[in-house]
Amino acid sequence: MEILTTVNDLREAIRARRSYFKRIGFVPTMGYLHAGHEALMRKAKEECDLVVVSIFVNPTQFGPAEDLEKYPRDLRRDSDLCERAGVDAIFHPEARDMYPIGSSTWVDVEGLTDIACGASRPGHFRGVCTVCTKLFNIVRPDRAYFGEKDFQQLMVIKRMARDLFMPLAIVGVPTVREPDGLAMSSRNSYLSLRERQAARIVPKTLQLARERVEGGEHNSATIITAIEELVAAQPLVKLQYAVIVDPDTMTSMRTLTHEARLLVAIYVGNTRLIDNCALVPKAVAPPA
């Protein structure tokens, strides 16, 4: 496995191995890798001949008050994990190489980004779309892998790739969870022991919603209120948003007429965690 830090070195390494018959898989990450990333790599390894992982804490997707500086980093541990997963090359660029002086081009997906993380983190998806476009143009993969944990991100990247006719497939991979249900996230490392206990509320909100829907509930507001009450009753945690959306358009669904997606963002202490799940109504909803 090679670790490459410049665009030209990476391009050269890929060019040397590229051929018409080889499929290139790409896993863009911000590093501090966990079992969720590992699932992306294993899926890429299964489907592709050459697997490239990028490790880049992308400054443009962080807001001014967010955790860019303290975001966890550990290249040694990450490269061991990649090596074990059979990754062929790690791309680990500097911010000044990804955004050279005078950089002023941005890729925006409208509509899908009006809600949830798009609303609570202004500019976040613009940063994500722009860096992914750059990375896709550098690596030129046939398939790129994203976790469903960041569901809105996955939908936004899929839309971007479709709209711009990017010559690659975007593959979503199911969320990997801890035994108690907490979704794997590099940000879990911020949690104190007490906060880690409190964080169990995040998957519990999803479970509550699924139970309500299985019980025949079709009204989104009723489900959201139940989630708000559940979170409000717990110490250390604060709900940032809970929304039920149409997965294709990312617009709020008032009534569960077809499969919906619940998206939640919850502060546990100062750590912001997100999660999501499908909500499949048992039968057609009654007329609203």
Next chain:
Amino acid sequence: MEILTTVNDLREAIRARRSYFKRIGFVPTMGYLHAGHEALMRKAKEECDLVVVSIFVNPTQFGPAEDLEKYPRDLRRDSDLCERAGVDAIFHPEARDMYPIGSSTWVDVEGLTDIACGASRPGHFRGVCTVCTKLFNIVRPDRAYFGEKDFQQLMVIKRMARDLFMPLAIVGVPTVREPDGLAMSSRNSYLSLRERQAARIVPKTLQLARERVEGGEHNSATIITAIEELVAAQPLVKLQYAVIVDPDTMTSMRTLTHEARLLVAIYVGNTRLIDNCALVPKAVAPPA
């Protein structure tokens, strides 16, 4: 020469002929081709093994009050010209294929687009950048050719390609002119005989500026005032803008300390024509 109208047909036609050793040249146009486009094709033919021309009147680069509907179209004539120029394939898509329902992704270049056509045609460069990104991803050329007549567009596309690490070279080709100096443009076809005479003022503004600079003038405001007076003295014409900019940053240059670019937009009747030229100061400017 083939004429292809769907993304898949074009991709298939190119895939069948693509190989590691073949260089693909691409000339994006809005059709109603003239000698300026022909120069782009001939340059592409010289430098590449396969030449693709797109003919697509891109709706997103027109403002609501602009000439999208009446923009001239003549595919028969265009395809004859392409055939003679040795073009291998024409891509002539429908707007609904380039912008399918739900399209909501945009590519923006900031800064360079604050002035000149960026200021007078809000959203224009966003439309240009977005459609070029789509076309580049569909054709996947090694080199794409743009005329210097649209100088700001050429700079914006170069910046976009650099910023997003697009895997192609952007090549600028000098403006082709009529014997009296008027730059070739599809929009020249809008001009009545009287307007065509009056349009000679456009290249005359460039000539005036060059003469002043050759005479030792370093002050942009003095040159712009002379252009304003020249245009104001003529019937049928109206200056929209005349700006002298640094070609790399597209910011106004008050003093000609190094090579600058003059950009003009002039209405001749209802027809808006643009042109530009380099201004090379004779010696270092005196301190401002």
